[in-house]
Each structure stands twice: as structure tokens, then as C-alpha cells.
Amino acid sequence: MPASSSGTAELDLQLPSEAGSVAVARRAAADLARSVGAPESDVKLAVSEAVTNAILHAFRDRKPGTILVNGRLDRGRLIVAVGDNGSGMRPNLESTGLGLGISLITKLAADVRFDSSEKGTTVSMSFPVDAGGSGR
Amino acid sequence: MRDASEGLQVSVERRTVDAGEVAIVRAQGEVDLGNADELAGALQGDPCDGCDGVVLDLLGVPFMDSSGLRAVLVAADGLEPDLVVVLSPGSPVRRLFELAEVTDRLPAYATEDEAIDALADGTSRSR
Numbered sequence: 015m016p017a018s019s020s021g022t023a024e025l026d027l028q029l030p031s032e033a034g035s036v037a038v039a040r041r042a043a044a045d046l047a048r049s050v051g052a053p054e055s056d057v058k059l060a061v062s063e064a065v066t067n068a069i070l071h072a073f074r075d076r077k078p079g080t081i082l083v084n085g086r087l088d089r090g091r092l093i094v095a096v097g098d099n100g101s102g103m104r105p106n107l108e109s110t111g112l113g114l115g116i117s118l119i120t121k122l123a124a125d126v127r128f129d130s131s132e133k134g135t136t137v138s139m140s141f142p143v144d145a146g147g148s149g150r
Numbered sequence: 151m152r153d154a155s156e157g158l159q160v161s162v163e164r165r166t167v168d169a170g171e172v173a174i175v176r177a178q179g180e181v182d183l184g185n186a187d188e189l190a191g192a193l194q195g196d197p198c199d200g201c202d203g204v205v206l207d208l209l210g211v212p213f214m215d216s217s218g219l220r221a222v223l224v225a226a227d228g229l230e231p232d233l234v235v236v237l238s239p240g241s242p243v244r245r246l247f248e249l250a251e252v253t254d255r256l257p258a259y260a261t262e263d264e265a266i267d268a269l270a271d272g273t274s275r276s277r
Contacts, residue, residue, distance in 0.1 A: 033184040040182070040213075055242045062215040066183045114216035114250055121249050 025085030031069045031078040031098065039065045039083045043094055046085045051144035052092040060122040063115040064096035064137045072100025072135060079134075091124070092143050097136035103128065158185040159210075160192040169270035170202035174262060178210035181218030189218055193225030193233075203269035204229055207236040207262055214243045219250055226256055234258070234265045 025046045029035035040062045047057035061083065068081050082097040120126050123139035130136075158179040165172055175197050181189055198204050206222065208214070226233040234257045237244040247253050259265040 033182075036182045036184060036215075037180065055245065058213065059215055059242065059246065062182055062213075066215060066217055069183060114219065118216060118246075118249055 024087075025083060025094070027081075027083040029065075029081045029083065031073050031081050031100075033069065035069065035081055036062055036065045039081065039096070043083065043085060046094075047092060047141065050087055050092055052141040056122040057092065057094060057139075057141055060119050060139050060141075061094060061096060063118050063122075064139070067115045067137075068096060068098040068100065068135065071103075072098040075101060082136075087143065088140075090143055092141045093138060094141070095136055095138040097134060099134040101134075102132050103130040103135050158188045160189060162192065162197045164201065165266070167266055167270055171200075172203045172205055172266055172269055173197040173199075173201050174205045174207060174266075176207040176210060181211055181214040181221075183215075183217040186217035186221045190221035190225060193221065194228060198229060198231055201231060203231045203266075204233040205236060205262055205265045205269070206233060207265075208243050209236055209238055211243050212241075214246055216246075216250065219246060219252065222256065223252065232257075232269055234268060236260070236262050236265050 025042055027039060027042055029038060040058050043061040044054050044058040047054040065081055065083070073079050079099045083094070084097070085092065085094045087093070119137065119139060124142055125140045127138040128135065129138070158177060158181060161176050163174045163176070165174055175192060177189055179185070193206070211218075222235070235247070237247065237258045237260070239260055244258065247256065247258060257268065259268060
């Protein structure tokens, strides 16, 4: 179980922007969700989508960079943030994607926040935590 | 259970049924950005070759994200015969299809037999 030395469940990953990082981030987030009683399947899919988006879009005009995945409990919710040090959110007229990723994230997370600048993008997602501790 | 790090395994079976011949494509393992191309390749590599329908069995896929779904949608658009999908009710993959609202485009059934019957009847629709 991901945990800090104080015993508070948390997640802090720094991953290369490559396809293999999607599964690494997803599994770590799923472990954290399970440990705190957040909806594991929803967290898993949302993190997979956020990391995929970062890999596909953040570095399309530059060298591959870094994906940061941070998870923590905050006021009874699981907050998972997926950030990158890419070019920020910009329209991509050449994209052949179906735009599914962000649509799915907004349906899976209770709240979603996008912070974008020329230094990169961070997607912060919050999920309910079951006080009984049973994530689905 | 196979996952994305262990690689995706895809097999194709041709089966003759009352109404003709169908191709059954079975995938096993998690599907994401790292291996969605493998699924796309299997589906776009003409698994049907003149058959009357394609059944994509995803019962062995414990997780799929939009990278995999996109591969399935693109393949379904490019295939001449109907493509139907086999999904376990209540599974994470079934939930993905529902959240993405694609069950009208990709009829889903709980078993291969149900999917084959639907293709044979020409009544494929999501169940």
C-alpha cells in the first residue's frame, strides 16, 4: 500500500512520458484507491486516461518529458493529480483521436480541475472515499 | 491474469454457424496505449476474410481504456461485416463502453453464443 512514513496513504510518482508509464501509474493509483476505500475501477480508468493524454499531447512538439502522479487524501476525498512538464493545453487540429479521454475523466471523477501553462498541464481529480474502506 | 506489462494475446477462430461463417477474435490482457496497436492490428488484419460477421470476445480483458476502445471503433468502421462484442456484465470494460456511450455502435453481448446468434439473426444490438 502506498503510504508515507506518517502512515497517511499517498502516492508520488515521477515517470517518463512513454507508453509503459500508463500501466505503472494506473496500478499505483488503483492500489492507493483500494487502500483508502475510493472507487478503484474509476480511479484506475481516470488515471490511465490522464496519463495517456499527457503522453500523446503534452510533448508533441518537443522531446519526451516527465509525468508526475500524485495522490493524497484531502478532507475525506482522494485527490489524484496527473501533471506533465509539456507545452500546456492547446488545440490540436491534427489530432485523430475521438476526444474520449477528457470526457471519460469528467464522468469518472467527482470533480476535475485542469491547470495549464507554458510549463505544463496538471489534471486534478477527486474521488469519494468510503468511510467503510471498500473501494469498488 | 495477463496484463499490459505481460503483453496482449489475441487469437482468431473461424466458426461455421447456421447462417454462414464468423470470425471470433479473442483478446486476453489489459489494453492501453502501450498495446492498443496490437489489438488494432489483429482487427484490421482482415480476421474475417469474406466471413459473415466478427465477434470480438473481450471476456479475457480485465481493463481497457480509450486507447483500446478507439482501436475497436476504428476497426468496426473499417470492417465490411458487422462486428459485435462480448463483454462481461458489470465488468470494467463494459463500464468503459457504457461511459463512452458506444453500445449503439458496438452491440455487446454477455456470451459468444449470444453474439453469434445475433449476427445470424441480423439483429445485433446491445444487451
